[in-house]
Amino acid sequence: MEKKKYLISTRGKEKGAVNGLTVLSLGDTEFGRPVRITATVGLGKEGILDIEREADLSGPLHTKGILILSGFFTERFAQETPLSLNAKVVFEQTYSEVDGDSASAAELLAILSSLTGFSLRQDLAITGSINQKGGIQAIGGINSKIEGFFRLCKAHGLTGRQGVILPLSNLSELNLQEEVIQAVERKRFHLYGVEKIGEAAELLFGRAYEEIEARVHNRLKELHRKLDIEDR
Numbered sequence: 001m002e003k004k005k006y007l008i009s010t011r012g013k014e015k016g017a018v019n020g021l022t023v024l025s026l027g028d029t030e031f032g033r034p035v036r037i038t039a040t041v042g043l044g045k046e047g048i049l050d051i052e053r054e055a056d057l058s059g060p061l062h063t064k065g066i067l068i069l070s071g072f073f074t075e076r077f078a079q080e081t082p083l084s085l086n087a088k089v090v091f092e093q094t095y096s097e098v099d100g101d102s103a104s105a106a107e108l109l110a111i112l113s114s115l116t117g118f119s120l121r122q123d124l125a126i127t128g129s130i131n132q133k134g135g136i137q138a139i140g141g142i143n144s145k146i147e148g149f150f151r152l153c154k155a156h157g158l159t160g161r162q163g164v165i166l167p168l169s170n171l172s173e174l175n176l177q178e179e180v181i182q183a184v185e186r187k188r189f190h191l192y193g194v195e196k197i198g199e200a201a202e203l204l205f206g207r208a209y210e211e212i213e214a215r216v217h218n219r220l221k222e223l224h225r226k227l228d229i230e231d232r
Contacts, residue, residue: 007092008036010156013119016040018204020091020106021127021145021164030141032148034125036092037103039110043223044086048073048111064101069108071132072197076213077220084224087111101129102139105197109204116215120204124192125149126165134197138169143176150180150189158183163190165200 008019020037023030048070066089073083089107105128113120127145128136146164153162171193176184183189194200198209205212 008034008152009122010153010162011159012122014122015117015119016110016114017122018106018110018113018120019122019125019149020103021125021149022091022103023141023144023148030144032141032144032146034149034152035103037089037106037110038092039087039089039107039114041085041087041111041114043084043227045082045084045227046086047083048087048089066104066107068101068130068132069104069111072108072130072134075132076134077216081221081224083220084227085115085220087114102127102141104128105130105136105200108197109201112201112212112216113205115219116212118205118207118212118215121206123153123159123162124165124204125163126200126204128165128167128170128194128200130197136167136194136196136200138167138173142166142170142173146174146191147177147180150183153189158188160188161190163192165192165194165203168193168195 010019017036017038020035022033022035024033048066077083089110091103106126108130109120109126112118127139127142129139131137146166149162149164153159171191174191180189184191192200192203194203201207201209201212
């Protein structure tokens with residue numbers, strides 16, 4: 001992947017942006033492509049909007065993943081007051097149909113980052129689907145996805161901090177190229193298996209998940225108060 005063609009960082013931190021992982025197929029050949037996923041949040045009542053869907057570029061499984069995110073937010077953050085936000089999520093620099101729910105954990109983390117103002121590490125990528133209870137579920141193409149992000153990090157220069165967060169249930173399926181295995185063994189590249197969104201959040205934010213959720217609650221209450229005042 002050319003450094004200048006795709007605007008994906010593998011160092012530093014950024015608010016509202018996370019590195020997701022996708023798989024492209026050309027005939028019988030499958031390869032992983034990292035993708036920048038961004039989220040913006042503002043005042044409103046529309047909830048979580050998928051720009052891919054609005055542009056007719058979202059397949060049914062990806063749309064289902066976005067609806068599951070809405071269910072997660074409703075259970076975690078809308079027990080006392082309704083959700084009063086417009087959150088928009090997009091796969092940057094993708095121009096064909098996006099399908100599958102393997103990026104739903106990444107999409108959720110981008111929204112949490114935009115809501116809280118806490119920045120996400122760009123030297124980590126994440127893959128995994130999320131359920132309404134916050135569990136991280138297994139996905140397909142795990143080896144190609146890891147190898148794709150490794151190639152990008154290698155092209156940018158390995159720092160010893162880069163790596164991939166993946167579902168713990170996918171660890172038994174790993175069959176990586178020898179170069180990636182050696183980088184992991186030498187601690188030049190890292191793999192983190194997780195079962196809950198809180199584990200992934202702590203790795204990417206570098207903060208306790210309780211602190212992140214508390215900030216989300218406060219931000220949503222603030223948005224609700226502002227919307228309530230506007231509606232009077």
